[in-house]
Amino acid sequence: xxxxxxxxxxxxxxxxxxxxxxxxxxxxxxxxxxxxxxxxxxxxxxxxxxxxxxxxxxxxxxxxxxxxxxxxxxxxxxxxxxxxxxxxxxxxxxxxxxxxxxxxxxxxxxxxxxxxxxxxxxxxxxxxxxxxxxxxxxxxxxxxxxxxxxxxxxxxxxxxxxxxxxxxxxxxxxxxxxxxxxxxxxxxxxxxxxxxxxxxxxxxxxxxxxxxxxxxxxxxxxxxxxxxxxxxxxxxxxxxxxxxxxxxxxxxxxxxxxxxxxxxxxxxxxxxxxxxxxxxxxx
Amino acid sequence: xxxxxxxxxxxxxxxxxxxxxxxxxxxxxxxxxxxxxxxxxxxxxxxxxxxxxxxxxxxxxxxxxxxxxxxxxxxxxxxxxxxxxxxxxxxxxxxxxxxxxxxxxxxxxxxxxxxxxxxxxxxxxxxxxxxxxxxxxxxxxxxxxxxxxxxxxxxxxxxxxxxxxxxxxxxxxxxxxxxxxxxxxxxxxxxxxxxxxxxxxxxxxxxxxxxxxxxxxxxxxxxxxxxxxxxxxxxxxxxxxxxxxxxxxxxxxxxxxxxxxxxxxxxxxxxxxxxxxxxxxxxxxxxxxxxxxxxxxxxxxxxxxxxxxxxxxxxxxxxxxxxxxxxxxxx
Numbered sequence: 001x002x003x004x005x006x007x008x009x010x011x012x013x014x015x016x017x018x019x020x021x022x023x024x025x026x027x028x029x030x031x032x033x034x035x036x037x038x039x040x041x042x043x044x045x046x047x048x049x050x051x052x053x054x055x056x057x058x059x060x061x062x063x064x065x066x067x068x069x070x071x072x073x074x075x076x077x078x079x080x081x082x083x084x085x086x087x088x089x090x091x092x093x094x095x096x097x098x099x100x101x102x103x104x105x106x107x108x109x110x111x112x113x114x115x116x117x118x119x120x121x122x123x124x125x126x127x128x129x130x131x132x133x134x135x136x137x138x139x140x141x142x143x144x145x146x147x148x149x150x151x152x153x154x155x156x157x158x159x160x161x162x163x164x165x166x167x168x169x170x171x172x173x174x175x176x177x178x179x180x181x182x183x184x185x186x187x188x189x190x191x192x193x194x195x196x197x198x199x200x201x202x203x204x205x206x207x208x209x210x211x212x213x214x215x216x217x218x219x220x221x222x223x224x225x226x227x228x229x230x231x232x233x234x235x236x237x238x239x240x241x242x243x244x245x246x247x248x249x250x251x252x253x254x255x256x257x258x259x260x261x262x263x264x265x266x267x268x269x270x271x272x273x274x275x276x277x278x279x280x281x282x283x
Numbered sequence: 284x285x286x287x288x289x290x291x292x293x294x295x296x297x298x299x300x301x302x303x304x305x306x307x308x309x310x311x312x313x314x315x316x317x318x319x320x321x322x323x324x325x326x327x328x329x330x331x332x333x334x335x336x337x338x339x340x341x342x343x344x345x346x347x348x349x350x351x352x353x354x355x356x357x358x359x360x361x362x363x364x365x366x367x368x369x370x371x372x373x374x375x376x377x378x379x380x381x382x383x384x385x386x387x388x389x390x391x392x393x394x395x396x397x398x399x400x401x402x403x404x405x406x407x408x409x410x411x412x413x414x415x416x417x418x419x420x421x422x423x424x425x426x427x428x429x430x431x432x433x434x435x436x437x438x439x440x441x442x443x444x445x446x447x448x449x450x451x452x453x454x455x456x457x458x459x460x461x462x463x464x465x466x467x468x469x470x471x472x473x474x475x476x477x478x479x480x481x482x483x484x485x486x487x488x489x490x491x492x493x494x495x496x497x498x499x500x501x502x503x504x505x506x507x508x509x510x511x512x513x514x515x516x517x518x519x520x521x522x523x524x525x526x527x528x529x530x531x532x533x534x535x536x537x538x539x540x541x542x543x544x545x546x547x548x549x550x551x552x553x554x555x556x557x558x559x560x561x562x563x564x565x566x567x568x569x570x571x572x573x574x575x576x577x578x579x580x581x582x583x584x585x586x587x588x589x590x591x592x593x594x595x596x597x598x599x600x601x602x603x604x605x606x607x608x609x610x611x612x613x614x
Contacts (some may be wrong), residue, residue, distance in 0.1 A: 115554020
């Protein structure tokens with residue numbers, strides 16, 4: 001396979017077509033969100049304007065989009081932080097090893113592959129039964145479901161498996177000799193963690209934190225039955241695709257995707273910069 | 284041992300810890316103590332259970348607990364207003380109502396599963412072939428590592444952006460007045476707008492492939508990267524053609540990646556109700572949709588029974604698949 005034969009060009013062609021397939025529809029959305037004021041939901045575009053973004057800014061329909069925007073932003077930030085703060089110690093525990101480690105690992109994997117609707121239903125049920133139980137003691141108790149209880153838990157069942165798997169992979173490639181050297185020089189476990197281990201796995205940690213945010217930011221299936229009354233942005237968006245018939249809904253799509261891309265770009269850039277700084281220092 | 288006592292919140296402790304470690308750095312006593320054989324205080328970092336407990340807690344509270352509750356509630360009774368603890372099998376009887384009696388005609392549940400399985404199989408077959416081909420290009424045809432990484436990222440970035448938007452994006456293309464119809468008509472290929480493009484089986488399958496091909500591709504790339512190139516050279520020297528190499532050498536060596544990718548795609552398609560809903564115009568039945576509708580009407584016990592059946596079906600498929608591949612390997 002050393003020369004670029006016909007096979008290379010056929011496969012390159014398939015790859016290019018796939019990338020067009022992957023990004024083409026997205027570009028349609030971005031283009032149409034700049035539709036002129038008279039334009040509709042389909043091509044051709046009638047002029048070019050930011051009219052639908054200003055419509056979006058004023059609010060679309062009856063739902064408060066910007067409140068949902070804020071909720072998604074806050075939830076994403078909390079999910080991202082918790083994913084880091086929970087998966088890092090867990091990954092450290094896996095380096096030591098413990099009884100039941102395999103069982104926990106398979107549970108985490110199962111959490112990734114059990115259909116979202118089943119997880120969502122289960123969490124919804126759990127909180128409903130909990131509410132029924134609380135109501136027997138506290139008069140006027142409404143519900144415990146919400147952004148930072150049931151929805152947060154639902155999101156963590158999705159982000160934590162990714163966090164743990166990424167860290168286990170990082171520790172798999174980790175050269176333990178650095179750590180042993182630190183210990184031989186008299187470093188305490190905390191010093192070893194802070195000064196040796198964390199700097200080495202920093203790119204993975206940044207990846208987990210920021211991808212945790214985008215996973216939560218875009219999560220829909222697990223949240224749908226587990227959130228209670230107030231919706232996150234993807235849920236509102238799904239509702240709007242059925243009711244709103246102006247390009248404002250595309251403008252919202254563009255904004256949501258924009259936030260995801262900024263976060264992904266930021267994390268990839270940071271990881272690349274760390275890598276470069278390291279190779280320059282010859283680490 | 285305050286650090287160990289704070290174990291359940293392992294995270295916050297991990298954040299305050301290093302500060303203390305820093306003060307230890309300037310204290311000359313710590314080294315001296317070690318030299319004199321005084322046993323070092325056992326750190327939280329040496330306690331795996333404390334470290335893993337936050338993860339364990341979240342998994343118990345939001346995954347294992349809810350699953351067990353779902354199984355329990357599937358045997359409960361319900362009225363229009365409430366759910367009542369009981370042990371009845373009526374929910375399961377309702378799920379499979381007249382399924383055996385009506386055979387060979389399909390009952391609602393069997394028809395729904397058949398429709399879902401049909402999507403599952405088509406999407407699985409297409410994503411497998413496509414994922415394998417794309418992975419082959421990145422791993423074996425592209426020479427420079429930096430290009431490989433760049434191409435890989437191009438494929439994975441859309442995965443991190445909203446599924447709803449990626450579905451929604453097909454509407455201006457496939458709709459009655461969509462771009463595809465406009466192009467087809469202006470080229471004179473069709474004389475009137477094609478209705479089957481959107482809100483159809485075709486649209487659902489297209490969206491699934493658009494959304495989930497990379498779930499298949501990434502594990503296969505991962506497996507392919509580990510294949511020793513010399514094996515391929517050896518196969519070639521032995522006279523194997525490219526198809527023989529692909530199907531008899533590379534594919535079996537990619538087996539773990541293929542199995543992982545297939546499990547992802549199958550479980551997603553089996554439980555999906557959002558893609559089927561949006562792209563099928565709310566007209567196509569799916570198991571997930573059934574559960575969602577029953578929850579809307581607060582019929583939790585029967586929704587739970589449906590969820591248990593779905594989970595059982597998914598597990599059976601996964602089990603059968605891993606067996607199937609194992610058997611083939613042994614032959």
